[in-house]
Amino acid sequence: MEREPQAHLTKDEIHQLLLSDTGSKDRTSAKQRRALELHVSSCELCGSLVEIHRAELSRLAGLTVNRAAIRGELCPDEDVWMEMAASLLGPDLASRYAQHAVSCDYCGQMLRNAVRDLTLPVSGEEKQFFTNSAVLQPAWQANLLEKMITSSGSEQKASPGYPAAAVRRPLYWIGAAAILIVAASVGFWWNTHRDRSPEGLLNEAYVEKRTLDLRIGNTRHSILQVRRGPSANSSLDRPKSLIEAEALIVRGLAKTPHDPVWLEAKGRADLLAWNYESALHTLKQALEVQPDSPGFLTDLASAYFERAEATGRDIDYGTAFDLLSQALKVRPDDPVVLFNRAVISERMKLFDQAIDDWEHYLKIDPDGGWAKEARERLESIRKKKVGTNQAYPSS
Amino acid sequence: MLFSSRSDEELICACAASPTGANWQEFVKRFHADITAAVYRAAKRWRDITPATLEELVQDTYLRLCDPEKAILQRFVPRHPGSGAAFIRVIAAHLVSDHFKSVHTQKHGEGLIQPMTGEEQAAASPSCPGGIQTIEREVLLGQIDRYLQAVASGPTFERDRQIFWYYYRHGMSAQEIAQVPTIQLTAKGVESAIFRLTRLVRELMVKEHLSQRAKLSEARESGFQIAESL
Numbered sequence: 001m002e003r004e005p006q007a008h009l010t011k012d013e014i015h016q017l018l019l020s021d022t023g024s025k026d027r028t029s030a031k032q033r034r035a036l037e038l039h040v041s042s043c044e045l046c047g048s049l050v051e052i053h054r055a056e057l058s059r060l061a062g063l064t065v066n067r068a069a070i071r072g073e074l075c076p077d078e079d080v081w082m083e084m085a086a087s088l089l090g091p092d093l094a095s096r097y098a099q100h101a102v103s104c105d106y107c108g109q110m111l112r113n114a115v116r117d118l119t120l121p122v123s124g125e126e127k128q129f130f131t132n133s134a135v136l137q138p139a140w141q142a143n144l145l146e147k148m149i150t151s152s153g154s155e156q157k158a159s160p161g162y163p164a165a166a167v168r169r170p171l172y173w174i175g176a177a178a179i180l181i182v183a184a185s186v187g188f189w190w191n192t193h194r195d196r197s198p199e200g201l202l203n204e205a206y207v208e209k210r211t212l213d214l215r216i217g218n219t220r221h222s223i224l225q226v227r228r229g230p231s232a233n234s235s236l237d238r239p240k241s242l243i244e245a246e247a248l249i250v251r252g253l254a255k256t257p258h259d260p261v262w263l264e265a266k267g268r269a270d271l272l273a274w275n276y277e278s279a280l281h282t283l284k285q286a287l288e289v290q291p292d293s294p295g296f297l298t299d300l301a302s303a304y305f306e307r308a309e310a311t312g313r314d315i316d317y318g319t320a321f322d323l324l325s326q327a328l329k330v331r332p333d334d335p336v337v338l339f340n341r342a343v344i345s346e347r348m349k350l351f352d353q354a355i356d357d358w359e360h361y362l363k364i365d366p367d368g369g370w371a372k373e374a375r376e377r378l379e380s381i382r383k384k385k386v387g388t389n390q391a392y393p394s395s
Numbered sequence: 396m397l398f399s400s401r402s403d404e405e406l407i408c409a410c411a412a413s414p415t416g417a418n419w420q421e422f423v424k425r426f427h428a429d430i431t432a433a434v435y436r437a438a439k440r441w442r443d444i445t446p447a448t449l450e451e452l453v454q455d456t457y458l459r460l461c462d463p464e465k466a467i468l469q470r471f472v473p474r475h476p477g478s479g480a481a482f483i484r485v486i487a488a489h490l491v492s493d494h495f496k497s498v499h500t501q502k503h504g505e506g507l508i509q510p511m512t513g514e515e516q517a518a519a520s521p522s523c524p525g526g527i528q529t530i531e532r533e534v535l536l537g538q539i540d541r542y543l544q545a546v547a548s549g550p551t552f553e554r555d556r557q558i559f560w561y562y563y564r565h566g567m568s569a570q571e572i573a574q575v576p577t578i579q580l581t582a583k584g585v586e587s588a589i590f591r592l593t594r595l596v597r598e599l600m601v602k603e604h605l606s607q608r609a610k611l612s613e614a615r616e617s618g619f620q621i622a623e624s625l
Binding site: 064129130152 | 414416419420423427428431432433435436437440446447449450453454457458461462463466469472474475477478481482484485488489492532535536539553556557560561563564565566567570571574575576577590593594596597598600601604605
């Protein structure tokens with residue numbers, strides 16, 4: 001149907017006109033567009049209205065460029081954007097980072113760059129560059145492969161000389177010392193503490209010498225004595241109860257190697273000793289047996305946390321956060337999970353999340369030593385957040 | 396099992412558990428293009444590179460990936476098909492980024508080190524963060540965000556808001572936005588969301604523009620009346 005030439009433009013007609021401005025595919029035919037333009041040129045009111053629409057559209061388009069993007073205090077580590085673009089983050093974390101990226105010029109650019117790097121096909125220019133280098137040549141790749149085989153120890157494993165090499169490593173002696181200590185302790189324990197469970201011993205070890213910000217199991221409160229890392233991982237520093245527990249666990253696992261109870265105990269003993277790689281391995285095994293167990297998820301999260309603390313690998317905080325979020329879906333009011341997620345959120349600079357978790361925690365557990373620590377941590381985050389907002393009002 | 400019948404994810408797990416020559420050979424064959432491209436692009440964000448630098452960085456990346464003490468591949472958790480290649484590309488990019496951070500730290504000491512963003516690479520002339528343009532932009536961003544809250548609601552609000560800002564604020568294309576895992580739409584779906592939201596927001600902007608204009612002429616009118624009565 002032909003439009004009345006004198007009729008003012010409707011909202012739809014203005015929209016059609018603007019769409020054809022941008023060359024977008026729309027259903028407006030050339031004839032319809034001419035009719036619309038004819039009216040605009042002869043009607044001052046519609047002409048002015050279309051100009052306003054165009055001006056506002058151009059204001060929107062002008063929002064993109066921001067050369068002064070500066071990394072803010074609340075911005076997460078730059079590495080997360082690649083992981084997010086590659087779908088390697090859990091949904092909760094990805095969603096939090098997405099919300100941040102939306103309102104942060106710096107991180108938005110980082111995310112955009114990451115998406116481009118990961119998804120754009122190799123360009124002609126890049127292909128040309130690779131061809132000019134040796135990386136695509138079979139001889140170069142063969143040489144690389146040889147170095148990888150040597151470096152990864154594939155050959156050493158097959159070599160009969162390997163045990164001798166192992167003896168030269170300090171870890172071998174530390175391991176041997178640990179075994180001797182454990183063996184001696186087993187005898188002593190067997191005569192004096194027969195009725196003590198590994199869980200009890202592990203709890204005692206945690207309370208006796210707390211080396212981790214996170215809570216492990218439902219123990220009574222203990223003051224954080226020293227934050228440890230693998231460098232401080234001497235068996236001589238371990239509490240006696242931990243050594244006793246380890247001996248029990250070795251025996252238990254020898255009888256039933258896939259029993260989740262023993263696996264969890266071993267995982268916790270590893271956590272107390274800061275053997276996070278071993279804890280990761282064991283707790284993943286336990287989770288295979290009971291995939292939704294909040295206890296295993298929490299302990300596995302603690303293992304990732306330890307690794308992040310020891311190696312500075314921030315992505316492990318993210319994994320730990322996701323695991324705890326998973327555990328909270330099963331047990332939304334679990335005080336240990338809430339406590340641990342609050343600590344990890346603070347490390348990740350997710351201050352609002354940390355505040356939410358601490359407040360939630362204090363509703364569940366308002367009294368006692370853990371509550372006191374929770375209040376102190378909450379207070380400190382609030383101060384930190386105020387300080388950050390004052391320093392970076394725009395971020 | 397035949398190497399070729401293993402998925403990327405299975406191959407990574409196999410290399411982590413059993414780093415044999417045959418596994419590494421398949422690893423290089425399977426991921427060489429991914430690693431080379433990831434290394435090149437990550438390095439380009441820091442500085443222009445030569446073919447020799449690329450060779451050095453690619454080799455260094457492989458050697459770190461297979462270093463038993465670093466145990467990088469052991470950290471891989473298969474999340475979905477395709478997560479293997481994605482993991483390798485991400486790790487390669489991180490290793491290059493770590494390399495340049497460490498080089499810069501050695502040269503200039505500790506401090507805030509950042510890769511160049513696309514805009515900085517295009518025009519290394521930063522405008523003043525507190526300048527009038529920046530402030531005006533901040534005001535406009537806030538205003539438009541309020542419009543978005545008025546026009547987009549319901550369960551898709553957060554997703555729609557992200558799409559809109561990724562497009563207008565960060566300059567991402569519909570295709571790129573569709574790659575962001577929180578969006579979960581095809582490029583076509585993203586495009587149609589952009590059209591719908593742009594129209595709704597633009598109409599509110601025009602409404603505000605007209606209302607401001609009316610207020611202004613009203614103020615002028617009353618100004619004239621006051622002047623005439625004097």
